[in-house]
Amino acid sequence: MTDASSVSLGGETVKATVAKFAMAIVGFVGTIVFARILGPTAFGGFYLLFALIKIADRAVVGWGVAVKKRYSETGAPKAELLGSQLLFTGGWILLTAVAVAVAAPRLVSYTGLPDAPILFVVLMASVALYEPIDRVVQARGLVGASMWTDTLRSVLTFPLQLGLILLGFGAAGMAYGLAAATLLSLPVLWYFVAASPAMPSRATLENLWSYARYSSVNSLLGTAYDRFDVLLLGWLLAPAAAGNYEVAFKLTVPATFVMMAASSGLMARVSHRHSKGEGLSEDVSNTLAFASIVAIPMFFGALALSERLVVTFYGPEYAEAGALLVGLALYQLVRTQSGTLSQVVDGIDRPDLNTRISALTLGLNIVLGVALTLSYGAIGVVVATVVAETLRYVIVASIVKRHVPDTELFPRTLLEQFAASLLMFAVVVPAVDVVTIEHWYHLLAIVGLGAAVYGITLAIISRKLRVTIEGVVRNSCLDG
Secondary structure, eight states: OOOTTSSOHHHHHHHHHHHHHHHHHHHHHHHHHHHHHHHHHHHHHHHHHHHHHHHHTHHHHHHHHHHHHHHTSTTOOHHHHHHHHHHHHHHHHHHHHHHHHHHHHHHHHHHOOTTHHHHHHHHHHHHHHHHHHHHHHHHTTOHHHHHHHHHHHHHHHHHHHHHHIIIIITHHHHHHHHHHHHHHHHHHHHHTTOOOOOOOOHHHHHHHHHHHHHHHHHHHHHHHHHHHHHHHHHHHTOHHHHHHHHHHHHHHGGGGHHHHHHHHHHHHHHHHHHHTTOOOHHHHHHHHHHHTTTHHHHHHHHHHHHHHHHHHHHOGGGGGGHHHHHHHHHHHHHHHHHHHHHHHHHHTTOHHHHHHHHHHHHHHHHHHHHHHHHHHTHHHHHHHHHHHHHHHHHHHHHHHHHHSTTOOSSOHHHHHHHHHHHHHHHHHHHHHHHSOOOSHHHHHHHHHHHHHHHHHHHHHHOHHHHHHHHHHHHHHHHHO
């Protein structure tokens, strides 16, 4: 059976990254269409609801992370691990349904969606079934299969959501469409599991719990941290402010695609090699070298084009989101490095350290976020998030350096990416002054120019990039 160390980390990362960008194109078009049709209030209301769901499902996902960790280890009881996940998921869905019935009025009031309780349960059931199984596929090292199945889900989501919205369901159509697409994609994902569930033994459950008691808390703290900005804006300001934030956030999401693809495979690979006592530094250093390859130029692109990007794609009613874009791009840049390192900490079986880090950074984000939002508005919560994420990076980098001392935290490739991005910035800024951006294709031409300058420059100055591309192509040809 395939395990995490027998597949090419570089090859799987490329497959997964291509899938992520394909998914992003569909999702990006969807957010533009839905943001314009629904307006900031209804659009923001859906994402307030979804943010709550992503917090409520963290117990299931945290258990799934523990299953992924144990599944990737040598000699793991895979059938029992899978069975434990299905039992846990079913119980959590039932518990959530009871909690939503009690909190229904508050849920409606907070989101502004009349059907919020029903939408919550439907979305929770679909997501709670999908995400843990996705992690089992990643535990086998099949990150490309995981991401391409998620791309299929995204491709199904857009037409289903659009159809339901046009039929008059409003923001509820986004929820029902996502739930339907998720359930339709689940059989495809299950195909890659390649195991049948079995009733878990007590020893298996105890072994899982030793990890899950931390990974569940980490998952909750991590998502509360990730979605805190939207939740806070919905609470202190209004759903429209959350809508503006979500628009800016969506524009920066592609910055993390390489990191997410690589670190998903890295965690399983580190876990497998660590369980066998093998070296880790080469895999970690190589992943850090390329984790920010998209995030760095996106940050400089946001500096050059922030308000033009938001207004051109989403419309003038979202103009306030332009001020948030640069800060969120900086946050994503830091996150590409800190997120990779956090996966290494999980992989070496120290989720307890990530628990402490997450608790500290979430606490800082809450205190700073509330204070700065009350003083400066929506931009305040973005500043707080950048500060908190920087602290996370500093701490987790020191931990990885201590446990994997040969890790190169600042590979030369990172500096080459900054150099290529600076040249791109120097070309794009005067180009923006020359070209009048009146339509989306004008903006895409400028973005394409910047991407070409960055890509060509990096390919010329980075030997490691050329060698990596050559190796990935060679492995892909051999696999074919």
